[in-house]
Amino acid sequence: MIRQVCITCGAEYGADEVIYSCKRCGDLLDVEYDYEALAERLEGSDWRSLPLSVWRYRDFLPICDLSKVVTLKEGGTGLHQCSRLSNLLGVKRLYVKNEGENPTGSFKDRGMTVGVTKALELDVKTVICASTGNTSASLAAYAAKAGLRCIVLIPSGKTAYGKLAQAMIYGAEVVQIRGNFDQALRIVLKLSERHREVYLLNSINPYRLEGQKSLAYEICDQLNGKAPDRVILPMGNAGNISAVWKGLTEFHRLGLIDDLPRMVGIQAEGASPIARAIKLGSDVVTPVERPETVATAIRIGAPVSWKKAVRALRESSGVAETVTDEEILDAQRMLARCEGLFVEPASASSIAGLRKLVELGEIDKDEVVVCVATGHGLKDPDIVMKMCGRPLEADAEVGSIEKLLGLTQAFR
Numbered sequence: 001m002i003r004q005v006c007i008t009c010g011a012e013y014g015a016d017e018v019i020y021s022c023k024r025c026g027d028l029l030d031v032e033y034d035y036e037a038l039a040e041r042l043e044g045s046d047w048r049s050l051p052l053s054v055w056r057y058r059d060f061l062p063i064c065d066l067s068k069v070v071t072l073k074e075g076g077t078g079l080h081q082c083s084r085l086s087n088l089l090g091v092k093r094l095y096v097k098n099e100g101e102n103p104t105g106s107f108k109d110r111g112m113t114v115g116v117t118k119a120l121e122l123d124v125k126t127v128i129c130a131s132t133g134n135t136s137a138s139l140a141a142y143a144a145k146a147g148l149r150c151i152v153l154i155p156s157g158k159t160a161y162g163k164l165a166q167a168m169i170y171g172a173e174v175v176q177i178r179g180n181f182d183q184a185l186r187i188v189l190k191l192s193e194r195h196r197e198v199y200l201l202n203s204i205n206p207y208r209l210e211g212q213k214s215l216a217y218e219i220c221d222q223l224n225g226k227a228p229d230r231v232i233l234p235m236g237n238a239g240n241i242s243a244v245w246k247g248l249t250e251f252h253r254l255g256l257i258d259d260l261p262r263m264v265g266i267q268a269e270g271a272s273p274i275a276r277a278i279k280l281g282s283d284v285v286t287p288v289e290r291p292e293t294v295a296t297a298i299r300i301g302a303p304v305s306w307k308k309a310v311r312a313l314r315e316s317s318g319v320a321e322t323v324t325d326e327e328i329l330d331a332q333r334m335l336a337r338c339e340g341l342f343v344e345p346a347s348a349s350s351i352a353g354l355r356k357l358v359e360l361g362e363i364d365k366d367e368v369v370v371c372v373a374t375g376h377g378l379k380d381p382d383i384v385m386k387m388c389g390r391p392l393e394a395d396a397e398v399g400s401i402e403k404l405l406g407l408t409q410a411f412r
């Protein structure tokens with residue numbers, strides 16, 4: 001039996017009720033299962049023989065009609081052991097879970113395959129979201145595959161071109177508002193409350209987070225049934241860290257891992273309401289009025305899922321940390337040059353955070369660490385070109401290129 005449950009007052013709602021917050025107290029909802037029945041179902045299931053992907057975990061997901069699944073082959077992303085980078089940072093075993101390998105280049109695809117499938121189960125015809133870029137790119141792709149109308153609100157200012165191009169080519173109706181992300185989210189929430197035909201697929205929708213929890217399942221399976229000591233993630237709206245923690249606790253509850261890792265949430269200094277609260281020992285998050293950071297995907301001042309994130313960090317004896325834009329861009333370059341992994345700035349904040357926490361002595365060199373790289377670097381090429389400068393130039397002639405590159409050891 002699947003139900004939606006309020007995280008604060010425990011009020012319960014049916015699985016097919018279209019609802020984004022508790023009617024009694026207004027707080028967030030979680031999807032809950034009958035875990036004894038799930039454990040029994042797993043006994044008779046062939047899930048372990050399926051290829052690594054979101055739908056390998058179909059028994060753990062809130063979808064009843066598998067014939068409706070909308071998939072672009074999401075999940076199954078690489079867990080890369082990064083020995084050159086771990087030497088530099090001073091940790092023994094570092095892995096990067098490269099979510100840029102997903103169909104639209106970010107972890108959002110895990111949530112959208114489940115969220116858009118749920119939309120078909122609910123028989124809605126229009127999906128909507130507010131987005132700093134990746135959510136819209138992902139929703140637009142899955143809506144296209146499902147034949148649904150897709151509406152996207154993006155904030156004013158520059159949305160990374162790679163992401164905007166994706167939303168446009170997949171055919172979403174993209175509206176840029178004169179306002180920031182937090183205002184865009186308030187508007188789409190209002191629209192979905194006022195119009196029953198509009199289904200909201202921001203991370204306030206608990207079904208989307210159910211897809212995202214598969215990231216945690218995959219990490220444990222890729223480490224042969226063991227959880228790492230730490231999982232480090234960037235936090236924007238904080239839906240992903242909440243989803244990953246839910247996945248980990250579910251695997252633990254079902255006896256599929258013995259230990260739980262400590263969660264680490266990283267925010268950019270100019271957009272760090274959760275990290276600030278955690279560092280101050282407070283469980284209440286005060287929004288930041290004008291969030292600012294080069295990592296546009298996490299430029300969020302009022303994180304929707306802050307309560308779930310605080311719970312994940314507290315329950316796991318985790319930590320939160322802030323990193324500067326300079327530290328983020330340094331980490332982005334370091335990961336690309338040491339490991340051949342090109343990730344976007346928001347994703348690189350997990351590496352920047354690891355570097356800082358090792359330096360502070362908070363993370364021990366013997367720990368097994370997984371950094372989640374949430375999105376592909378090509379999403380935002382402008383930032384890279386600014387950082388790396390222009391290519392070298394030369395005449396189209398062998399001699400001048402030899403000179404430019406210092407190639408002196410000619411064959412005799």
Ligand SMILES: Cc1ncc(COP(=O)(O)O)c(C=O)c1O
Binds near residue numbers: 203239240
């Ligand atoms: C690349 C990337 N990293 C991190 C995040 C933050 O995820 P969340 O809002 O779930 O905390 C986002 C969200 O847009 C993102 O696109």
Ligand SMILES: [Zn+2]
Binds near residue numbers: 006007010022023027
């Ligand atoms: Zn409630």
